[in-house]
Amino acid sequence: xxxxxxxxxxxxQTQTVTKTDWGSAILGGSGEKEIQVWNGPCxxxxxxxxxxxxxxxxxxxxxxxxxxxxxxxDCSAKSAEDYAVVFNEAYAALLEAAYHAALTKADAYFSxxxxxxxxxxxxxxxxxxxx
Numbered sequence: 001x002x003x004x005x006x007x008x009x010x011x012x013q014t015q016t017v018t019k020t021d022w023g024s025a026i027l028g029g030s031g032e033k034e035i036q037v038w039n040g041p042c043x044x045x046x047x048x049x050x051x052x053x054x055x056x057x058x059x060x061x062x063x064x065x066x067x068x069x070x071x072x073x074d075c076s077a078k079s080a081e082d083y084a085v086v087f088n089e090a091y092a093a094l095l096e097a098a099y100h101a102a103l104t105k106a107d108a109y110f111s112x113x114x115x116x117x118x119x120x121x122x123x124x125x126x127x128x129x130x131x
Contacts, residue, residue: 061122
């Protein structure tokens, strides 16, 4: 069995804004500083594919794909530290959704009868193949 995991993650673009730095202005500095901000959603989606391969002939015997539904989470942040937290929480939500979807589908996909059929097909393939 080989799991194939494919996730996409879109995050908002970094924007540079000028902010008043009152401490610097009082001390005679320029009074302005540039900071990085993020405004917008993080969008995640993807799939997990489960493939069953015959080990000797390296032929794919069975595959099931579990789609992970799209999640949209607000990733707006006013500093790099805030963005790191928001980004990690959004990605954790994707992984949690993927884990739940994969286990739910895997429970439905792995019926004893279906796997026995794949094993029987594998034996037939081995009998035909000369090594």
